[in-house]
Structures are given as C-alpha cells and as structure tokens.
Amino acid sequence: xxxxxxxxxxxxxxxxxxxxxxxxxxxxxxxxxxxxxxxxxxxxxxxxxxxxxxxxxxxxxxxxxxxxxxxxxxxxxxxxxxxxxxxxxxxxxxxxxxxxxxx
Amino acid sequence: xxxxxxxxxxxxxxxxxxxxxxxxxxxxxxxxxxxxxxxxxxxxxxxxxxxxxxxxxxxxxxxxxxxxxxxxxxxxxxxxxxxxxxxxxxxxxxxxxxxxxxxxxxxxxxxxxxxxxxxxxxxxxxxxxxxxxxxxxxxxxxxxxxxxxxxxxxxxx
Amino acid sequence: xxxxxxxxxxxxxxxxxxxxxxxxxxxxxxxxxxxxxxxxxxxxxxxxxxxxxxxxxxxxxxxxxxxxxxxxxxxxxxxxxxxxxxxxxxxxxxxxxxxxxxxxxxxxxxxxxxxxxxxxxxxxxxxxxxxxxxxxxxxxxxxxxxxxxxxxxxxxxxxxxxxxxxxxxxxxxxxxxxxxxxxxxxxxxxxxxxxxxxxxxxxxxxxxxxxxxxxxxxxxxxxxxxxxxxxxxxxxxxxxxxxxxxxxxxxxxxxxxxxxxxxxxxxxxxx
Numbered sequence: 001x002x003x004x005x006x007x008x009x010x011x012x013x014x015x016x017x018x019x020x021x022x023x024x025x026x027x028x029x030x031x032x033x034x035x036x037x038x039x040x041x042x043x044x045x046x047x048x049x050x051x052x053x054x055x056x057x058x059x060x061x062x063x064x065x066x067x068x069x070x071x072x073x074x075x076x077x078x079x080x081x082x083x084x085x086x087x088x089x090x091x092x093x094x095x096x097x098x099x100x101x102x103x
Numbered sequence: 104x105x106x107x108x109x110x111x112x113x114x115x116x117x118x119x120x121x122x123x124x125x126x127x128x129x130x131x132x133x134x135x136x137x138x139x140x141x142x143x144x145x146x147x148x149x150x151x152x153x154x155x156x157x158x159x160x161x162x163x164x165x166x167x168x169x170x171x172x173x174x175x176x177x178x179x180x181x182x183x184x185x186x187x188x189x190x191x192x193x194x195x196x197x198x199x200x201x202x203x204x205x206x207x208x209x210x211x212x213x214x215x216x217x218x219x220x221x222x223x224x225x226x227x228x229x230x231x232x233x234x235x236x237x238x239x240x241x242x243x244x245x246x247x248x249x250x251x252x253x254x255x256x257x258x259x260x
Numbered sequence: 261x262x263x264x265x266x267x268x269x270x271x272x273x274x275x276x277x278x279x280x281x282x283x284x285x286x287x288x289x290x291x292x293x294x295x296x297x298x299x300x301x302x303x304x305x306x307x308x309x310x311x312x313x314x315x316x317x318x319x320x321x322x323x324x325x326x327x328x329x330x331x332x333x334x335x336x337x338x339x340x341x342x343x344x345x346x347x348x349x350x351x352x353x354x355x356x357x358x359x360x361x362x363x364x365x366x367x368x369x370x371x372x373x374x375x376x377x378x379x380x381x382x383x384x385x386x387x388x389x390x391x392x393x394x395x396x397x398x399x400x401x402x403x404x405x406x407x408x409x410x411x412x413x414x415x416x417x418x419x420x421x422x423x424x425x426x427x428x429x430x431x432x433x434x435x436x437x438x439x440x441x442x443x444x445x446x447x448x449x450x451x452x453x454x455x456x457x458x459x460x461x462x463x464x465x466x467x468x469x470x471x472x473x474x475x476x477x478x479x480x481x482x483x484x485x486x487x488x489x490x491x492x493x494x495x496x497x498x499x500x501x502x503x504x505x506x507x508x509x510x511x512x513x514x515x516x517x518x519x520x521x522x523x524x525x526x527x528x529x530x531x
Binding site for chain 1: 138140141145180181182185200203204205206207208209210211212213214215216217218220221222223224225226227
C-alpha cells in the first residue's frame with residue numbers, strides 16, 4: 001500500500017476542521033526525467049472523507065493538484081472522539097485509507 | 104453488481120448522478136471511489152470545455168462564493184487556494200486553472216455534514232485566472248475567479 | 261547557460277541595491293510570507309518526519325540494530341528531543357565535530373553496518389527518490405521544534421571548527437572569485453525573488469538555519485542543510501564539496517552558532 005497520510009481533525013466550535021497531507025508524486029505525465037524520458041502520469045483521481053463511516057465529502061482530482069497534496073475540509077455534526085476516515089484511489093489503482101480521531 | 108447500479112456508478116462522478124446519490128447517503132465510500140473518473144471534464148483542454156463536461160450551464164458571480172488566492176505565488180508548483188461557498192444548498196465546488204493544459208484541477212461533492220469550503224494546493228503552469236464553480240441544490244451554478252501571478256524563483260531557499 | 265545565470269545573478273544583486281525597485285519587490289516578499297504561513301501549517305515535510313521516525317525506531321542494516329537503541333546524538337543514546345539544535349557538536353567516539361546529518365550517517369554506518377559508499381552515492385533527494393538520511397534528519401529536526409538553538413561553542417573543538425567556518429565563509433575562490441560573503445556578507449541583497457540574509461550578522465544568521473531541513477516546493481522533495489551548502493558551492497562555481505566533509509561541517513558550525521539563542525521552528529518549506 002502507498003505511504004500513509006497525515007490527517008488532523010480538530011473541533012473549532014461546532015465545526016470539525018480537517019487537514020489532510022497525502023504522500024503522492026502526482027505526476028502529470030508531461031514531465032521529462034533527467035534521461036529525457038517522459039515520466040508516466042501517476043496521480044490521485046478520487047478521494048472521500050468519511051465521518052463515522054459515512055461519506056460527507058467526495059472529490060475527484062486531476063494532475064493540476066500539487067505533488068504531496070494537501071487538502072483542507074470542514075465538516076459539521078462531528079464531536080471529539082469521532083472517527084474521520086480518508087480514502088484515495090489513483091489512476092494506477094493504488095489506494096490508501098487512513099483515519100484519525102477528532103480532537 | 105446489477106446493471107442499473109453499474110451504470111449509475113459509471114456516470115460522471117463529478118457533478119453527475121453520483122453526486123445526487125452521495126447527497127442522499129445511498130453510496131458507500133468504496134463505491135464513491137470506484138466511480139468512473141470524469142475523463143471528459145479533466146481532460147478538457149480549455150475552461151469552457153471542462154465547465155461544459157461538468158454540466159455547468161451559465162454561472163453567475165455571487166458575493167456568497169469567495170476565493171482566497173495569492174496575488175503572486177512564490178512557486179507555481181504549490182499555490183494555496185481556498186474556496187468558500189455561503190450559498191445555501193451548495194452541493195459541489197469545482198476548481199479550474201484557466202491557463203493550465205488541463206484546466207480542471209478538482210471537483211468536490213458535499214453530502215449531509217460536508218461544509219462547502221475547501222482548501223487545495225494547485226500547480227499553475229504560468230500566470231493564470233483560477234476559477235471556482237459552485238452548484239446549488241436547485242441546479243443553479245455560480246462562479247468566482249482570481250488572477251494569480253506566477254514568478255520564477257531565485258537561487259536560494 | 262550556468263555562466264549567464266551567475267552573471268545575471270551578480271548583476272541582479274547590483275541592480276537590486278541601486279534601483280528603487282526595492283519597494284515593489286518587498287510587497288511581493290510580504291505576499292510570499294503571508295502564504296508561507298498557510299503552507300507551513302500543513303507541510304508535506306511532516307510526511308518525511310513520520311518516515312524518519314519509522315527509520316529511527318526499526319532494527320535495520322546488516323547489524324539489525326535500531327538507531328533508537330544505539331545512536332547518541334549528543335544527549336545520550338536514543339535521545340532525540342532537543343538534539344538537533346545542539347549540533348554541530350564534538351563527538352569523542354568519532355573524534356570529530358559533526359552536524360546532525362553527518363552524525364546520523366555515522367550512526368547508520370558504525371552502528372547499523374550500512375555501507376558508507378552506498379550512502380555517499382546518492383546523498384540528496386530528487387523528484388524520484390528521498391535518501392534515508394534525509395528523512396531521519398527531518399525526524400530529528402522535528403524533535404527540536406520550538407527549542408532554542410544552542411551550539412556548544414565554548415567547547416574547544418567546536419570553537420576551532422567555528423573559526424574555520426568563518427574563514428571558509430569569506431574565502432574567495434572559483435572562476436568568479438566569489439565567497440559566501442559575496443552574497444551573504446552585506447545587508448539588503450537579493451537574487452531574483454529570494455532575499456539574501458547577511459549571515460555574518462548575529463540577528464540575520466537565523467535566516468540561514470530556519471526552515472531547514474525544508475520541503476522544497478520546486479520539485480516537491482525534502483532537502484537538508486548539507487544539500488544547501490552543496491548548492492551554494494555550485495552556485496559560486498566552486499568544485500563540489502564532499503558530502504559530510506569538514507568544510508561543510510565548519511560552515512554549518514559557523515552559521516548555526518551565529519544563530520544561537522533563536523527559537524528553531526522545525527522543518528520548513530522552501531521555494
């Protein structure tokens with residue numbers, strides 16, 4: 001499985017502030033390596049943010065997202081101790097799931 | 104998996120029938136991810152094409168849809184953009200970089216509990232308008248844009 | 261091409277200090293600073309910190325030993341918290357003053373049995389690869405987050421190394437007769453969009469230290485102070501310094517000790 005994400009889920013009033021750092025090259029498929037060969041496209045295409053097992057936010061992404069993507073989301077209806085799970089899937093079929101407890 | 108369900112999943116994940124099912128809480132997370140990537144929208148070579156593939160008809164500016172973006176980005180490789188929609192019933196936000204080879208960078212759908220406020224970091228190939236398109240539950244579209252200048256870095260740092 | 265960049269660079273310094281463009285460019289710098297804060301709040305460097313922690317804890321190498329149970333970074337075997345900001349320091353077991361990266365690699369070779377040759381072959385990260393020492397340095401540096409820089413400068417070996425570093429800093433060489441001091445020895449200089457701190461001054465020396473190791477936005481990978489020194493030499497058109505050499509350690513000792521007393525904010529983000 002791919003390298004783990006870092007997820008921070010923090011209550012700010014009654015809103016849960018979520019910050020996600022993903023480890024991914026997000027290759028556009030247009031970059032040439034030092035030997036002149038094109039590095040094939042390899043990027044996250046979809047992600048979901050789940051609160052206690054239910055998807056609250058889903059997204060699709062393209063190659064214009066930076067390498068090692070960082071996303072910020074906000075969720076309501078969460079409280080300290082709840083579980084936030086983030087999933088992603090890339091164009092090669094690689095995937096990753098990580099979770100964090102709301103603080 | 105039955106045919107109906109498979110076809111629904113195949114429909115455009117960004118802004119399509121999937122979004123409605125997501126909002127209704129019908130879909131499981133794994134199904135969300137397996138939904139077919141909206142190739143037409145993400146591989147559109149101009150903003151107009153991407154917006155069309157997202158199913159977004161004419162979008163109006165509205166003060167309730169805002170964007171925070173740097174006037175000058177220190178590095179085009181990592182440009183922090185935040186989009187906030189205070190429009191009631193916002194179901195999705197899409198973000199496009201006008202001058203990028205493929206303008207559509209991301210599209211997010213919000214179900215019950217998901218607040219329509221997102222922060223992303225984008226690659227900008229050059230100075231460009233960054234545009235956000237938001238969709239509300241009544242099927243209307245709204246837009247906001249900001250120009251971000253991209254500079255060449257120096258030797259240090 | 262590299263030659264013209266150097267000339268343009270030298271000209272930019274001169275032009276930058278002569279023209280009134282300074283005001284407009286400072287507005288850009290202010291904008292950069294504002295968004296740097298946003299970036300540093302969630303910094304991909306954290307991913308490398310996490311990786312470094314795994315590497316520190318695991319039994320690895322031909323000797324199947326963990327750095328956590330064998331490596332002394334100056335504060336005792338396995339003690340990581342606060343160690344980064346107290347290096348470079350003298351290590352009696354090695355008979356040398358060492359900076360953090362040099363010490364970590366020393367531990368990997370001596371304690372875990374890794375091949376020095378292998379580690380020296382690809383010391384710096386690129387788009388496709390991050391060397392293990394880089395992740396380890398990031399982890400160790402992170403463990404000194406919000407702590408005061410405290411190089412033990414009164415210790416005789418460190419003092420000698422500091423003086424050597426000061427000499428190296430002003431030593432003119434290479435085809436352009438540059439020294440570190442050429443770019444970093446005067447106030448208010450800039451190359452293109454990067455401000456050049458006057459590193460000989462105590463209150464500006466912190467700017468050489470802060471933010472390293474740093475996640476570099478260009479390319480998206482983690483770089484350390486050893487890399488930064490190497491790249492400065494390249495930009496001066498000096499011969500490449502040997503990785504982890506005494507020359508590099510002496511420069512790092514000089515620069516870091518000059519910043520003693522400042523609070524280190526941890527791994528940063530760089531252009």
